[in-house]
Amino acid sequence: MANDPDPRGRLIGALDQVAANPEIQRVREVAFAALHLEPGQRILDAGAGTGEVARLLATRLCGSGAIVALDASAAAIAAAVARDEGTSVRYTQGDVTALDFPDRWFDAVRCERVLQHLAEPDVAVAELARVTRAGGRVCLVDTDWESVAVDGLPRPLVARVREHLLATVVGQHLDMGRTLRRRLLGAGLREVSAVPVALYFPDPLAAAAVLPMVNPMVPADTGLIPDDLREDWFGALGEAGERGDFLATLTMWVATATV
Incomplete structure (x- = not known):
C-alpha cells in the first residue's frame, strides 16, 4: 500500500486476526487430521506466516521431530522468531517455488493459502512434492473465492461489491481451492483426497478477519470496495448486524496426497 506508515504492523495484525478466527482454526484441524502426523517426523510448513501452526505442531508432536516454518516475508519470519518460546521450530525465509531443501527431506509438508497468490502455483506443488519422501504426505489448503456469498444485505449492492472484489482485488487464482485436487494429480501424487470446508460467519465482526471486504478498518485506498x-x-453491513440477519459463507479446500 502506498505511503503506509506501518506495513509490517499491518501485515502481522492481519495474519493474527486470521489465525485467531474459529473458522480458520476449524479448517486447520481438518488439515492436521489429513496429514496423519506422528512424533519424530520432519515437517515443513510452507507459507507459515508468524509460525503459530508450526508451533502448534511442535506442541502436538511433544517437541520431537524437526519442524521448519518457511515464509516469503521477512517481517513474518521476524515476528515468528520473536514469539517462539523455546520450541523445536526452525524459521527461515524462502520461496515455495524454489525450496532450498534436498529431495525427499520431509515426512510431511503443508501449505496454507499461499498458492492462490502465486504466478506459477504448479511449480510450487512440484517443489513441495520434491522435498517430501516417498510415502510422505502433502497437504494443501486454499480458498475458492468464487464461492463467497453474503445474505442480509440488498442483493444489487452485494452483487456489485462481489463483482468488484473478484474482478480487481482478490489473489491471482480465485478458484484455487477447488483446483488443488487436480494440481496434486498433475504432479503425479497418489491417494489424493479433497475436502470442502464451508466457513460460516453469522455476523460482520466474525467475518471481518477472513473477508476483508466486510471489515470497515481496512483503508479505503486498498480498493476492496468501490468508493461510490x-x-x-x-451502512448496510451495520444494519444487518444489528438486526441479526447477516450471513456470509466461503468455501476452503483441504487437499491431501501421498508422494
Whole structure:
C-alpha cells in the first residue's frame, strides 16, 4: 500500500486476526487430521506466516521431530522468531517455488493459502512434492473465492461489491481451492483426497478477519470496495448486524496426497 506508515504492523495484525478466527482454526484441524502426523517426523510448513501452526505442531508432536516454518516475508519470519518460546521450530525465509531443501527431506509438508497468490502455483506443488519422501504426505489448503456469498444485505449492492472484489482485488487464482485436487494429480501424487470446508460467519465482526471486504478498518485506498459504494456497503453491513440477519459463507479446500 502506498505511503503506509506501518506495513509490517499491518501485515502481522492481519495474519493474527486470521489465525485467531474459529473458522480458520476449524479448517486447520481438518488439515492436521489429513496429514496423519506422528512424533519424530520432519515437517515443513510452507507459507507459515508468524509460525503459530508450526508451533502448534511442535506442541502436538511433544517437541520431537524437526519442524521448519518457511515464509516469503521477512517481517513474518521476524515476528515468528520473536514469539517462539523455546520450541523445536526452525524459521527461515524462502520461496515455495524454489525450496532450498534436498529431495525427499520431509515426512510431511503443508501449505496454507499461499498458492492462490502465486504466478506459477504448479511449480510450487512440484517443489513441495520434491522435498517430501516417498510415502510422505502433502497437504494443501486454499480458498475458492468464487464461492463467497453474503445474505442480509440488498442483493444489487452485494452483487456489485462481489463483482468488484473478484474482478480487481482478490489473489491471482480465485478458484484455487477447488483446483488443488487436480494440481496434486498433475504432479503425479497418489491417494489424493479433497475436502470442502464451508466457513460460516453469522455476523460482520466474525467475518471481518477472513473477508476483508466486510471489515470497515481496512483503508479505503486498498480498493476492496468501490468508493461510490463504500458508505452504502458498510451502512448496510451495520444494519444487518444489528438486526441479526447477516450471513456470509466461503468455501476452503483441504487437499491431501501421498508422494
